[in-house]
Amino acid sequence: MTHIPVSVIVAAGGTPDDFHACLQSLRSTLGLRDEVVCVLPPGRPELHAELRGEAWLKVIEPTAGSGVADRWAAGLDATRHPIVVLIDGDVIVSAHWLDPVLEPFHDPSVVATGPSCQHTYGPQQAHLPDHAMTSAAAFKTYARQWRQDHRGEFSDVDRLGPVCVAIRRDALAIAGGPTADLPWDGLAAQGRITVAHAALVAHVASPSCGLRADFLDPPDAPLLSASLIVKDEADVLGRSLDALRDLVDEIVVYDTGSTDDTVAVARAHGARVIEGFWNEHFGDARNRSLEHCRGRWALWIDADEIFAGDPRVVRASIAASDARAFFATIDNQEGHEGGAGASTIYYPRLFRRAPVRLYGRLHEQVVDRITGQAMIGPQLPELVIDHTGYTSLRRTVKGKTERNLRLAILAAEDVSGITAVGNLARAQIGSGHLEEAIETSRRGLTQAKENSHQVLFLKILADAYLALNRLAEANETIEELRRVASTAFTVDEHEVKLRFAEGDYERALEIVARLPESGMNDLLYGVGRGRFAGLHIDALSRLDRHQEAAVQLRTSLREGRVPVPVSRMAQVLGAADGSLAEVAELLPREGLRGLLFGIAEAPPEAADELLEALWRRYPGEPTVLTVAARVGRLVPLIRAMEWSARLRQHGFAERCTLLALSEDSRRTPRERTLAAAIALEMFHDEAALPLLGEALSAVPDEQSAPVLEEMRILAPRVSDSIELADA
Known part of the structure; x- marks a missing residue:
């Protein structure tokens, strides 16, 4: 082999046969100066038996209870080369796979590279046909053709999966060292991350895969967490959180930088708020929210969505189920003026939290955090979510399109x-x-x-x-x-x-x-x-x-x-x-x-x-008043006056339609003047004073007398004050 020397760290896992196949495929691809460390998980003596007589590698057995990150760290401590390859123990590698994987490291700006890989989370993922995995010989033949078809192909990406990657040792240290998912944000901040498409490996992904050890539920975990990511959702968030009260054991709201009252609303409704950040990536934000959840199950829901199902049936269903996910019915209100009907989609919004990640910058997918495979499960008819985010008003307000x-x-x-x-x-x-x-x-x-x-x-x-x-x-x-x-x-x-x-x-x-x-x-x-x-x-x-x-x-x-x-x-x-x-x-x-x-x-x-x-x-209905406050500035003056009285009577003086009309440049100076005068006359609202002055100054001279005459009828005390001041 002619590649630069590397340290290969194998996290033993899978069945004994899978682990044996991994070691056999790996050995023939190594160079003379490469070193290999195999890190055994606790409680797997049958894997230790597969290592007898394998003098070409070093075996490490960390202390009982250590997780995947600890095993990677133990392997790093036992090796020395600047480039380290982290590989799961039930991966089958192909001939010459290391050559294209290590080639990018000749460029000092590259900090990590990974091969194309079956059954992995992230952009390395390759979908192999069934016939390619019928035998070792079939995979070898398929991989040879794959290498020819993708020779010289490299792609810059924002992250790799956890199954098989090569990383600069110093960059990994700067990023904080190995973690269960590996610290891709910290690595990406230091340089380029690439996929070497010509290299192909197959991940068996058996249930005993060694990478799954860190993703088990603690015994005292609550049943269900609600996970939200939000930004400037104060107008709708409270209703969404209220609807969750009887369904979930905790609500985690991850705020990505709100400038309104979203955080206060969330806390007032009993949510645990994480004040985070937004990096133009929905999958990342949702994963950061999930990291703060404690439930065995998680419900992904948005601020403009309302849970409308039966909470008792949903909780009973997941408590008794061995499924990995449930599909929700999501009813979307769509279109202009809320009047283009509705659509329904079915999506796995309820899932076991520990083994899941959300993948994708946009239209994120619920996937297995190791294999990248989509989480599937039965539909739960009682899990119904009403979504208003696709109405054109909501799209415009949020700038969604x-x-x-x-x-x-x-x-x-x-x-x-x-x-x-x-x-x-x-x-x-x-x-x-x-x-x-x-x-x-x-x-x-x-x-x-x-x-x-x-x-x-x-x-x-x-x-x-x-x-x-x-x-x-x-x-x-x-x-x-x-x-x-x-x-x-x-x-x-x-x-x-x-x-x-x-x-x-x-x-x-x-x-x-x-x-x-x-x-x-x-x-x-x-x-x-x-x-x-x-x-x-x-x-x-x-x-x-x-x-x-x-x-x-x-x-x-x-x-x-x-x-x-x-x-x-x-x-x-x-x-x-x-x-x-x-x-x-x-x-x-x-x-x-x-x-x-x-x-x-x-x-x-x-x-x-x-x-x-x-x-x-619905007399006194707050939601009707809220909409009336928006519409009131555009209606005839007499109607604005009626809505203003109702708003003030029910505690919404700050949304007074008369004041809104008086500062609306789309209305005539006459209308603005009379609106401000009426607000001052009827409600003694001093906020109308500067608005009245501005509107009066905009009234053309030829209209001044008629406007003052109208004011004498509608706001006589205000009119008298103006005439006295003029005198």
């Missing part, structure tokens, strides 16, 4: 692969970069080997073409999707939008009618008639079937869904001799939150009409 695009671009730079391409395409279409989404999806289709990846890119393509009104291309893409999809409604959900865009409303209604009440498409997203309730209503209206459209809208409202924008509801109900007031009566209380998101985006007149109806049904 552009943030997601930025993170997707960074993720594609972190690691190559089809997942990064898919996340980039999703972020591009979500942020309205449609042409870029088409280009990325076309590129993804050329790389996609799995059916699910083909489906993903074709669905993104279909939506992009529909958004651009390129209907012929959308039709071609949908037909291509039909050939690869395994369920009809994976295709139907796009075809219904195509037929509507073409003006074939009858055909669109036929497709909606054949959709299931609820089902799951090829990508594990919920598909059902309810998601297309808004399109159903619009199609009926376009066919002048106004009574049917109103019936469909009323049915959706009774079911707690808000399928169309508030302004559209006014049109549909008005065409059927109804009114917006019906909405307040029909919608159950659990649907109120979604409706209020929609009202905040509606035209002021419609918003005010519906808020008034809601106020009559």
Whole structure:
């Protein structure tokens, strides 16, 4: 061997046969000056037996109870070369694997390198076909071809997995020494981390893998922790935490740099708050939150999500289960004014905490912290989460679309692969970069080997073409999707939008009618008639079937869904001799939150009409007042005065609509003047004084007399004061 000399530290593990195969494959790949230390875990005498007669390596047995990090440290103490290779004991290496792994170290800026590896967490992950692992000879043949196909390929990444890596000894020391997951942030701060794609190793990943020793639950661990990462979520966080009270034993909130009252709200609701940082990486932030959790199980939930299931059933299910994860039902409110229906996805949000990591800068995945394999398990019907983060108001407030695009671009730079391409395409279409989404999806289709990846890119393509009104291309893409999809409604959900865009409303209604009440498409997203309730209503209206459209809208409202924008509801109900007031009566209380998101985006007149109806049904409701405070500055003066009185009566004086109107540059100087005068007259609010002065100075001379005349009627004492001052 011609590579630079290295110290190889093997953490013994796996079955005796796996460990024996590891040593046999490793020995033939070493150079004359390489040194090997094998560190035995406590309580595994059968592994010690495999080392008899192996004079080419040194055996170390740390004290009982030592973890993986301690075993790495013991190996480091017993070796001397500047480059150390840390390798798990159930890894099979291929011929000449060390040469490409060590090649990057000729560049002093490189601090760590890893081979392509089956069953590892992180960007080293390689997926080997079944036939490559039928025998040692089959793996050897496959690895030889792999080496030829990937010769000279290296990628810079932000981290590696724990299974097989080479690291500069001094950089590891500066980073704080070995840890169970290895200190990748500290290493990345010192230099480059790379993957040597031509080197291939296979990780058997048996249940007795030596790397799992550190990731066991302590005997006194509570049952369930809730884990959140937050930033500037004070407006929604309290409701989310309240909903968790009967479900979890502890709530851990990891704050990534809030500038509002988020931290205070979290503490007031009983959460343990970790004031952390944000490094443009969702997976990292979620892992930092999980590190502070103590539960045997963890629930990942966000501040704009509400647990809506049965806490007793969920707790009983996980207490009695040997599953590793459970899928939650996540109901997403979507679209403009909260009125584009809803979608449902199924995702493993509840999982055993110790063996899990979240992987990915964006659209993070729940994976095994050693093998990188996705955590799967049964669906738990009682685990239901309502999510409002996809409404356009929430997206705008949080800047989600552009943030997601930025993170997707960074993720594609972190690691190559089809997942990064898919996340980039999703972020591009979500942020309205449609042409870029088409280009990325076309590129993804050329790389996609799995059916699910083909489906993903074709669905993104279909939506992009529909958004651009390129209907012929959308039709071609949908037909291509039909050939690869395994369920009809994976295709139907796009075809219904195509037929509507073409003006074939009858055909669109036929497709909606054949959709299931609820089902799951090829990508594990919920598909059902309810998601297309808004399109159903619009199609009926376009066919002048106004009574049917109103019936469909009323049915959706009774079911707690808000399928169309508030302004559209006014049109549909008005065409059927109804009114917006019906909405307040029909919608159950659990649907109120979604409706209020929609009202905040509606035209002021419609918003005010519906808020008034809601106020009559729910007098004193704080959430209604909160939205009214936003809308009130835009309504006629007399209505702003009424909402101001209600807000002040219920303790929201700081949100006074009159004061808000008086400082709103979109309103005329006359309106601003009268609003400030009324606030001063009716409520003796001195905060109105400077606003009144500013507004008065902006009133044109020719309008001064009429404005003062109105003020004498609406705010006589304030008017008298102004006239006395002028005198």
